[in-house]
Amino acid sequence: MGTVYSVVNQKGGVGKTTTAFNLAAYLAMAGAKTLLIDLDPQGNATSGLGVDRGSVKLSVYDVLLDGQPVIEAILPVRISGLSLLPATLDLAGAEIELMPKISREGFLKLALEPIRETFDIILIDCPPSLGLLTLNALVASDAIIIPIQTEFYALEGISQLLKTIELVKRQLNPSLTVARVIMTMYDNRIRLANQVVEEVRKFFREKVAATLIPRNVRLSEAPSHGVPIALYDPKSRGALAYREIAQEVLKYGKERSR
Numbered sequence: 001m002g003t004v005y006s007v008v009n010q011k012g013g014v015g016k017t018t019t020a021f022n023l024a025a026y027l028a029m030a031g032a033k034t035l036l037i038d039l040d041p042q043g044n045a046t047s048g049l050g051v052d053r054g055s056v057k058l059s060v061y062d063v064l065l066d067g068q069p070v071i072e073a074i075l076p077v078r079i080s081g082l083s084l085l086p087a088t089l090d091l092a093g094a095e096i097e098l099m100p101k102i103s104r105e106g107f108l109k110l111a112l113e114p115i116r117e118t119f120d121i122i123l124i125d126c127p128p129s130l131g132l133l134t135l136n137a138l139v140a141s142d143a144i145i146i147p148i149q150t151e152f153y154a155l156e157g158i159s160q161l162l163k164t165i166e167l168v169k170r171q172l173n174p175s176l177t178v179a180r181v182i183m184t185m186y187d188n189r190i191r192l193a194n195q196v197v198e199e200v201r202k203f204f205r206e207k208v209a210a211t212l213i214p215r216n217v218r219l220s221e222a223p224s225h226g227v228p229i230a231l232y233d234p235k236s237r238g239a240l241a242y243r244e245i246a247q248e249v250l251k252y253g254k255e256r257s258r
Helices: 016-029 044-048 060-066 089-098 104-115 132-140 158-171 191-207 217-225 237-256
Strands: 003-007 034-038 082-085 121-125 143-149 177-184
Touching: 003 016, 003 132, 003 237, 016 034, 016 044, 016 082, 016 121, 016 143, 016 177, 016 217, 016 237, 034 044, 044 217, 060 089, 060 104, 089 132, 104 121, 104 132, 132 158, 143 158, 143 237, 177 191, 177 237, 217 237
Parallel strands: 003 121, 003 143, 034 082, 034 121, 143 177
Antiparallel strands: none
């Protein structure tokens, strides 16, 4: 059965979507059959993989609200072994529509059950909030990946995220755990960045990924070309870093399954 990871941080601008779709690409390239779920109404993971959201016929919205089978909404992308469950603008209203429904926090988990055996890894790109969509992701997941930007307010809001995770563990998903914390937008020339990495490592200890994601203009350019960094500039520092992160996640998955 495939491992489900949520890529989550309610703080925006920390490299969450960049991490989700570049990591998904490298996991697939390493041989893991991978599904990326775009659960963010902004749909940046969808457009970043070259999918025109206006042409999408079935999306994660239809899966959550209309009960459409996930397998019918999944799209292939340019990387072999990688599939996408896309997001459209309809998703912006999903939280309000989910609110009155019974067991509303478990819709995504239920929808993923039929395809858990089909994929080795399922990555969920969560919205930058701790609302019902993120809650659905946490309930459906085995583990979470937290991107944290190496800047002054790095740990701001993390305590709230961890409280939410603990609440989900106690009431809805006892096996949920933090798989990796990924430091993003790192510049080793800036003393503050090094201090932040040290602070986060003290807090999360061995859960912090050994590889630091550098501040790299090629990473920010790639989505505008509709491809992950693995296809846009595979020799760039950002590409090499995400390739290493993918290996760390694969190693974590193997250790977890023992």
